[in-house]
Amino acid sequence: MIxxxxxxxxxxxxGATAANQCEGAYDVDGRGLANxxxxxxxxxxxxxxxxKKKMFDFEEGYFYPAKEGIDxxxxxxxxxxxxxxxxxxxxxxxIAWTRIFPKGDEGxxxxxxxxYYEDLFKECRKYGIEPLVTITHFDCPxxxxxxxxxxxxxxxxxxxxxxxxxxFTRFKGLVxxxxxxxxxxxxxxxxxMGAGLYFEEGENETQVKYQAAHHELVASALATKxxxxxxxxxxxxxxxxxxxxxxxxxxPADYWEAMxxxxxxxxxxxxxxxxxxxxxxxxxxxxxxxVIEMADGDAELLKEHTVDFISFSYYSSRVASADPxxxxxxxxxxxxxxxxxxxxxxxxxxxxxxxxxxxxxxxIWDRYQKPMFIVENGLGAVDTPDETGxxxxxxxxGYLREHIKTMSQAIHEDGVELLGYTTxxxxxxxxxxxxxxKKRYGFIYVDRDNEGKGTLKRSKKKSFDWYKQVIASQGTExx
Ligand code: P53
Numbered sequence: 001m002i003x004x005x006x007x008x009x010x011x012x013x014x015g016a017t018a019a020n021q022c023e024g025a026y027d028v029d030g031r032g033l034a035n036x037x038x039x040x041x042x043x044x045x046x047x048x049x050x051x052k053k054k055m056f057d058f059e060e061g062y063f064y065p066a067k068e069g070i071d072x073x074x075x076x077x078x079x080x081x082x083x084x085x086x087x088x089x090x091x092x093x094x095i096a097w098t099r100i101f102p103k104g105d106e107g108x109x110x111x112x113x114x115x116y117y118e119d120l121f122k123e124c125r126k127y128g129i130e131p132l133v134t135i136t137h138f139d140c141p142x143x144x145x146x147x148x149x150x151x152x153x154x155x156x157x158x159x160x161x162x163x164x165x166x167x168f169t170r171f172k173g174l175v176x177x178x179x180x181x182x183x184x185x186x187x188x189x190x191x192x193m194g195a196g197l198y199f200e201e202g203e204n205e206t207q208v209k210y211q212a213a214h215h216e217l218v219a220s221a222l223a224t225k226x227x228x229x230x231x232x233x234x235x236x237x238x239x240x241x242x243x244x245x246x247x248x249x250x251x252p253a254d255y256w257e258a259m260x261x262x263x264x265x266x267x268x269x270x271x272x273x274x275x276x277x278x279x280x281x282x283x284x285x286x287x288x289x290x291v292i293e294m295a296d297g298d299a300e301l302l303k304e305h306t307v308d309f310i311s312f313s314y315y316s317s318r319v320a321s322a323d324p325x326x327x328x329x330x331x332x333x334x335x336x337x338x339x340x341x342x343x344x345x346x347x348x349x350x351x352x353x354x355x356x357x358x359x360x361x362x363x364i365w366d367r368y369q370k371p372m373f374i375v376e377n378g379l380g381a382v383d384t385p386d387e388t389g390x391x392x393x394x395x396x397x398g399y400l401r402e403h404i405k406t407m408s409q410a411i412h413e414d415g416v417e418l419l420g421y422t423t424x425x426x427x428x429x430x431x432x433x434x435x436x437x438k439k440r441y442g443f444i445y446v447d448r449d450n451e452g453k454g455t456l457k458r459s460k461k462k463s464f465d466w467y468k469q470v471i472a473s474q475g476t477e478x479x
Pocket of ligand 1: 424431
């Protein structure tokens with residue numbers, strides 16, 4: 001049945017993964033250790049990713065799911081062939097920094113790491129799949145954290161620049177779409193995972209986070225500059241963990257609170273897309289006594305090298321209230337938010353709001369007038385495969401269908417400019433938030449459990465054929 005108008009012919013349909021959540025092979029071919037390797041599953045995970053509990057190496061008694069991931073490092077040919085079978089036009093993946101520069105501050109890159117990604121990109125191109133590459137998806141070499149303190153240190157800009165120059169040069173002609181920092185606003189919520197920040201007792205965390213954020217913003221502008229210099233064909237995007245805040249009631253104080261919460265996130269994109277610190281942020285930082293050290297030339301760099309497009313993840317909308325009594329929080333999400341009584345929720349308490357995607361698309365479009373790219377969306381759910389590995393995941397199909405519909409409305413009825421859509425975890429992978437395998441997003445089932453047991457065998461879920469049909473029909477056949 002034809003439900004919606006066709007999406008633009010060049011619309012980039014696909015799926016997304018991140019190195020640390022799927023590659024595994026954490027110590028293979030010279031790869032160095034990263035923050036994302038040493039975050040275990042279990043109750044200590046959250047304090048660790050928040051920079052409150054120190055874990056700089058593997059410790060006895062913990063299970064570290066990223067060590068093996070889903071072993072995509074060794075199986076990428078098989079996996080990319082499955083993506084091609086679904087008709088992917090694009091595949092979003094991230095580069096593991098520690099494969100290219102194992103410690104982070106070396107002068108010369110690790111050839112084995114470069115060769116690996118070169119081969120992977122060629123494999124994508126073989127099927128006409130356009131790679132969309134996240135330069136850093138939460139990963140930071142452990143050596144840079146131990147020796148320099150992660151992104152709190154200005155030296156990081158230099159190391160990141162070296163990484164960017166190396167990959168832009170080596171992958172010229174193979175990769176055109178780049179994202180500088182995955183969910184850059186995550187630095188506020190998961191600073192160890194997002195930026196390699198660990199806080200000492202009594203330290204002013206806000207000061208450290210915003211100084212580190214400044215370094216990332218400068219590094220992002222510098223990457224944009226270099227990408228354009230090396231190949232004018234390159235398109236560089238920023239990446240936001242998006243999701244509109246709704247006021248809990250129509251009380252103006254609730255609306256104001258929602259606006260403040262939105263600004264906390266848009267702050268990053270305001271800098272990356274408009275090229276300067278917004279006045280509300282300057283005033284707020286001043287009020288909080290935060291002083292950001294800026295180097296000569298930073299302001300010009302930010303101004304002159306804004307991003308080409310804006311990418312974001314969208315899983316849910318959020319709710320804000322000015323009333324402390326109402327601020328009872330939902331579980332399961334780093335962005336803890338008040339429950340919205342009008343919405344259903346996933347098994348992990350993430351509230352499901354397809355119209356919220358249309359609202360988010362329109363808000364970002366109104367604010368920046370730059371092309372957008374939805375680079376993550378999807379439903380993390382428990383799947384129960386039959387003996388062949390087949391999963392009847394109608395719940396996942398339902399979630400994606402409703403989001404694709406509102407995306408279509410945003411394009412056709414509101415006129416927003418959208419480059420593409422990559423669903424999160426197109427093949428089951430390790431959850432970033434919880435470290436679980438059980439929280440699955442994929443069209444492809446992977447036989448592996450939370451304890452690391454399983455054959456790693458891949459099998460198609462019902463959603464596999466469904467998504468194939470969506471892509472083949474340019475988004476018109478959604479049933
Ligand atoms: P998981 C929280 C809120 C919004 C986005 O998350 C988030 C998170 C982290 O939990 O992260 C993005 O795996 C991120 C991915 C991640 C995905 O959302 O916790 O870019 O790495 O896997 C889904 O279900």
